[in-house]
Amino acid sequence: MRLWLLAACLIALPASAEVFTYIDAQGNRVFTDQPGSGNAKRVPLATSNRMSANPTGAAPVIAEKRTETKPLFRYDMLRVLVPEPDATIRSSAGELIVSITSEPGLQRGHRYRLLLDGQPTAEPGSSPVFALSNIDRGSHNLSVEILDEHGRIVERTANQPFHMLRISLAQKRQVKPCALTDYGQRPECPLKDKPIEPKNPFLRFF
Template identity: 50%
Template structure:
């Protein structure tokens, strides 16, 4: 690169880096060399027309929009409970039978079913009926819980386990506690018709005087 071209390139770079009002002049010195300068000497110096500087507007950086806050999802059921038997209640039945009754608010949604758990094990098949009959339960304390499941078998809602105490009182014990009378036979379970005593049809003999 010639000295003249190098000098001109430096002045152009200086023009880019200097404010827009800076000017560049050129002239030929006594040795016949062309000189570029921003401080011209009186004489044959001429102003060099510079191309306008490219100006880019500052880009304002915008923060990314915040995702909208998600509304809390309310559970589909406000109430799910076992109406009968009450928690920690005692159920007396000679055969060990028990009728479990369930309540939910709102009522079961389409595709949902009740499932009864007895001591942690499913009893029968899930269904939409709110009544589950249990038969021949063993004496002692047991745990009851109810679930609402969807069509895929996933649990939607569940009650806490609650204890129930089953007491199987024998019929003989009931008869001893409350003896059977004639109107009780065929009415009270412990007073079977077959055990009803035969009526006394003998007519007492009344001697004539």
């Protein structure tokens, strides 16, 4: 049988059909999709590498997922309550208590962060009160930030100046001299500096 007839038979058959071959009574080789004759043999077919124009089994193209973040929450007010702007703080140890407030109050997942001269003073937290110590004498600036759960800055105040006046112990003694009862009670009045009390002259007769 001619090759073009064989090709025509194979093209006409469905992709999933089986092909059989046998020799008819005239000695011709016949190809068919029906087993028919008892001596018909199945012809093995190679797997096709052709794809249809619109494959139904192709994996769907998944669009890249975009991370959606909530818009930043806005506060009506955020400011430093204590110390007041341009305040002078007197402390021998350079200590300062800072109090802040916001309106509305701190939202869930948000945190306050206090900055001294542009640098964070501690880890952000929910407390509106900060205790600072050992601040150098001179002028400084305070500012406050509110961070959301993603670490983004939601609100920030402008720089608020204050002045630290660190009084020495000697200066404190000049302002308020140490009395006998102050020694051991006031830092500027240590016991080692307590003067020796004069003895009562009448006690030597006893």
